[in-house]
Amino acid sequence: MGPLQGIKVLDLSRILAGPWATQVLADFGAEVWKVERPNAGDDTRKWGPPFLQDEQGNDTNEAAYYLSANRGKHSVTIDITSPQGQQLIHQLAAKADIVVENFKVGSLKKYGLDYQSMKAVNPSIIYCSITGFGQTGPDSKRAGYDAMIQAMGGLMSLTGLPEGQPGAGPQKVGVAVVDIMTGMYAVSGILAALYHRNTTGIGQYIDLALLDTQVSCLANQGMNYLVGNDVPTSQGTAHPNIVPYQAFTTDDGYIMLAVGNDTQFQHCCQALALPELAMDGRFITNQLRVANRQQLIPLLNAALSQHPLDYWLAALNKAGVPCGPINTLDRVYAEPQVQHREMVMELSHANTSKVMQVANPIKFSETKVEYKKAPPILGEDTSNILTNQLGLSAEQLHKLKKQNII
Numbered sequence: 300m301g302p303l304q305g306i307k308v309l310d311l312s313r314i315l316a317g318p319w320a321t322q323v324l325a326d327f328g329a330e331v332w333k334v335e336r337p338n339a340g341d342d343t344r345k346w347g348p349p350f351l352q353d354e355q356g357n358d359t360n361e362a363a364y365y366l367s368a369n370r371g372k373h374s375v376t377i378d379i380t381s382p383q384g385q386q387l388i389h390q391l392a393a394k395a396d397i398v399v400e401n402f403k404v405g406s407l408k409k410y411g412l413d414y415q416s417m418k419a420v421n422p423s424i425i426y427c428s429i430t431g432f433g434q435t436g437p438d439s440k441r442a443g444y445d446a447m448i449q450a451m452g453g454l455m456s457l458t459g460l461p462e463g464q465p466g467a468g469p470q471k472v473g474v475a476v477v478d479i480m481t482g483m484y485a486v487s488g489i490l491a492a493l494y495h496r497n498t499t500g501i502g503q504y505i506d507l508a509l510l511d512t513q514v515s516c517l518a519n520q521g522m523n524y525l526v527g528n529d530v531p532t533s534q535g536t537a538h539p540n541i542v543p544y545q546a547f548t549t550d551d552g553y554i555m556l557a558v559g560n561d562t563q564f565q566h567c568c569q570a571l572a573l574p575e576l577a578m579d580g581r582f583i584t585n586q587l588r589v590a591n592r593q594q595l596i597p598l599l600n601a602a603l604s605q606h607p608l609d610y611w612l613a614a615l616n617k618a619g620v621p622c623g624p625i626n627t628l629d630r631v632y633a634e635p636q637v638q639h640r641e642m643v644m645e646l647s648h649a650n651t652s653k654v655m656q657v658a659n660p661i662k663f664s665e666t667k668v669e670y671k672k673a674p675p676i677l678g679e680d681t682s683n684i685l686t687n688q689l690g691l692s693a694e695q696l697h698k699l700k701k702q703n704i705i
Contacts, residue, residue, distance in 0.1 A: 391689070
C-alpha cells in the first residue's frame with residue numbers, strides 16, 4: 300500500500316517532464332490514467348532505437364525512452380479534439396484528484412480541458428500545467444524543450460571544459476535534467492497542494508515552467524553571481540567553491556575527488572603521501588585552496604598518476620576521503636552498492652516476458668514502493684478504465700471505437 304493509495308491522477312502529459320512526475324506519483328501508489336492519442340500515443344513511444352524486443356528478438360513499438368517514464372500507468376486512448384472525447388475527459392476529471400498536462404499555453408482551452416473547465420466539473424481538482432516558459436510573460440506562447448532551456452537558463456554556460464582548453468565550449472548535460480527536475484518540482488507542488496486540499500477542501504492550479512526550474516536549479520552558481528557579481532564560467536569537472544573537487548588522472552583511468560572540508564583535505568594529503576601540503580600556508584583552508592588551485596592541482600595530479608585507479612580507491616576510502624570512479628553505465632549497474640539497493644528490477648510486460656526498470660530511489664519504512672505495472676502498451680487499459688470508472692457498456696465502447704474516439 301503506497302502512501303498515495305486511493306489518489307487518482309488524470310495524466311494528459313507526454314514526452315518527459317509530465318510523465319516523469321506522474322510515474323513518481325504511480326510509484327507512490329496513485330492510480331494514473333495516461334490519456335493518449337488513438338493509434339499514435341505518446342511521441343516517445345517511437346523515440347528509438349533502442350526498442351524493447353519481444354521474446355523472438357523483434358523490435359516492439361516501445362522505445363527505451365518511453366519505458367523510462369511511464370511505469371505504473373494505465374494507457375487510455377481518447378481523441379481529445381472530439382466533443383465525445385472531451386466529455387469522457389470531463390467524466391474522468393470528475394473522479395480524479397489531480398490533472399497533469401504539458402500542452403502549450405492556451406491549447407487545451409479550445410477543447411474545454413483547461414483548469415477552469417475542469418474545475419467546473421470538479422471544484423477540488425489539483426491541476427498542474429507544465430510549459431516551457433509558464434502561463435505569463437513575453438515568452439509564454441513559445442514551445443520549450445530541455446536542451447534549449449539548458450542553454451537559455453545558463454546551465455550550458457557552466458558545463459564543459461574551461462575556455463582556452465582543447466574542446467572547450469558550451470555543453471549540455473547528458474540527460475534531460477531540466478525536464479526531470481521540473482517533473483520532481485511538479486511532484487512536490489502537487490503533494491503540497493494535495494495536503495492543502497485535504498486540509499481545506501480547496502483545490503488549486505499549479506503553473507510550472509521549465510525555464511523557472513532551470514533558473515532555480517542554478518543553486519550555488521546562481522548565488523555566486525548574485526553575491527559576487529562575477530559571471531561563473533565552465534570549469535570542466537572542477538568546482539567553483541571547493542578545492543580539490545574534480546577529476547584527476549590515475550595510472551590507468553580517472554578518479555573523482557570530492558574533498559569537502561579541511562579535515563578531509565588533511566586525510567587526502569596523508570593518503571597521497573603528501574603530508575606537507577596539509578600544512579602549506581597556501582592550502583590550509585578551503586578559501587586558500589580555491590585562491591591557489593592552479594598551484595595545488597598539478598601537485599595532486601602528479602601523485603595520483605603514480606598508481607592505478609583501484610589502488611587509490613582503496614587508499615582514499617580507507618582514509619575517509621570521498622572519491623569514486625567515473626563509471627560508464629555498464630559499470631554503474633554492476634556496482635555492488637547499486638545492486639544491493641535494488642536499483643534495477645524487472646516487470647512483466649504485455650509484449651515480452653520482462654522489461655528492465657530503474658527503481659524509484661525513495662525507501663519508505665511503512666508505505667513501501669510497489670511496482671504493480673510495467674509501462675503500458677498503447678490503449679491497453681482503455682476498455683477497463685472507461686468501464687470501471689465511467690460505467691460504459693461494451694456496446695458504447697464498440698461505438699466509440701468505430702468512430703475513432705477511443
